[in-house]
Amino acid sequence: MLQQTRVEAVIPYFLAFLAKFPTAAHLAAASEAEVLTAWAGLGYYSRARNLRSAAGILAADAPVSWEACMKLPGVGPYTAAALASISLGAVRAAVDGNVMRVVSRLTNDPSEISAPLTKRRFAEVAQTLLAPLRPGDFNQAMMELGATVCLPTKPRCLLCPVQKFCAAHSAGTQGSLPVKLGKVPARRLDLDLLVCWWEGRVGLVRRSAAESRLAGFWELPQKPADDVPAGSFQAEFTHQIVNDRFRVRVWVDESESRPGFSGACQWFSPAELVAIPVTTIARKALTATTGGKLMYPRGKRSRSVTQGV
Numbered sequence: 306m307l308q309q310t311r312v313e314a315v316i317p318y319f320l321a322f323l324a325k326f327p328t329a330a331h332l333a334a335a336s337e338a339e340v341l342t343a344w345a346g347l348g349y350y351s352r353a354r355n356l357r358s359a360a361g362i363l364a365a366d367a368p369v370s371w372e373a374c375m376k377l378p379g380v381g382p383y384t385a386a387a388l389a390s391i392s393l394g395a396v397r398a399a400v401d402g403n404v405m406r407v408v409s410r411l412t413n414d415p416s417e418i419s420a421p422l423t424k425r426r427f428a429e430v431a432q433t434l435l436a437p438l439r440p441g442d443f444n445q446a447m448m449e450l451g452a453t454v455c456l457p458t459k460p461r462c463l464l465c466p467v468q469k470f471c472a473a474h475s476a477g478t479q480g481s482l483p484v485k486l487g488k489v490p491a492r493r494l495d496l497d498l499l500v501c502w503w504e505g506r507v508g509l510v511r512r513s514a515a516e517s518r519l520a521g522f523w524e525l526p527q528k529p530a531d532d533v534p535a536g537s538f539q540a541e542f543t544h545q546i547v548n549d550r551f552r553v554r555v556w557v558d559e560s561e562s563r564p565g566f567s568g569a570c571q572w573f574s575p576a577e578l579v580a581i582p583v584t585t586i587a588r589k590a591l592t593a594t595t596g597g598k599l600m601y602p603r604g605k606r607s608r609s610v611t612q613g614v
């Protein structure tokens with residue numbers, strides 16, 4: 306329940322869930338609808354389905370190792386290490402973001418924390434620190450230390466039980482660790498699109514199957530830079546794709562005199578549009594230039610659209 310969800314939000318659900326399904330056998334015997342109903346409000350419903358499936362496995366044949374825990378539905382290395390160390394005494398460090406932060410400070414390591422090599426090294430350090438006789442207690446202590454004492458922005462070093470082992474505290478660098486590279490600023494790009502109408506149909510071009518992004522989707526043609534006449538400017542909005550921030554200007558041409566486009570475009574009626582994959586930018590543009598009458602059946606309308614000038 307705690308994956309992607311805050312502890313305070315989880316507590317009432319956790320208590321009600323355990324009251325309804327006190328053992329793995331109770332959970333395994335429940336219908337999926339019952340489990341989803343008890344989970345309603347927590348979101349990420351695949352977790353509930355995985356938990357019920359895992360309960361079926363646990364009720365029949367409880368896992369006896371970290372490797373067996375890894376085979377439970379929805380369980381990755383961190384959860385498997387937590388389960389196996391706490392319930393089976395397996396000597397496995399459970400390493401989440403909190404523990405990574407603690408390790409970066411204990412070792413005063415300025416490596417970029419999201420780099421795969423850094424993650425691997427910090428996980429190895431956590432494994433060497435692990436108390437082999439009490440791995441479950443150690444993992445819970447590390448989680449708790451990261452969550453309540455070694456906080457991201459203001460570590461509470463004066464209260465910290467491991468202060469005397471902490472290299473960052475000795476060096477006074479705890480405030481600058483772990484190192485996270487700042488986000489690369491978004492690229493700003495201009496995009497001028499043409500909405501061309503011909504006999505009640507709009508012209509779209511298909512993205513090539515070789516495109517790395519949105520291959521095979523349909524999009525509006527771009528307005529040629531030397532396009533005269535240019536159609537009429539109708540709308541402007543912004544749209545971000547990963548790190549590219551587009552300023553999209555939409556021009557509408559209803560002159561039905563664009564032989565240049567007839568080869569590149571295919572023409573679709575409004576009814577046909579809902580049955581083909583259309584890019585979000587094209588959907589926004591069609592929505593903006595038809596007053597919302599066309600497109601966006603599957604999503605909400607963009608708030609950033611500036612209607613026609």
Ligand code: SF4
Pocket residue numbers: 407410411454455456460461462463465466467468469471472473474479
């Ligand atoms: S001494 Fe401070 S920086 Fe070091 S582990 Fe404790 S809380 Fe974190």
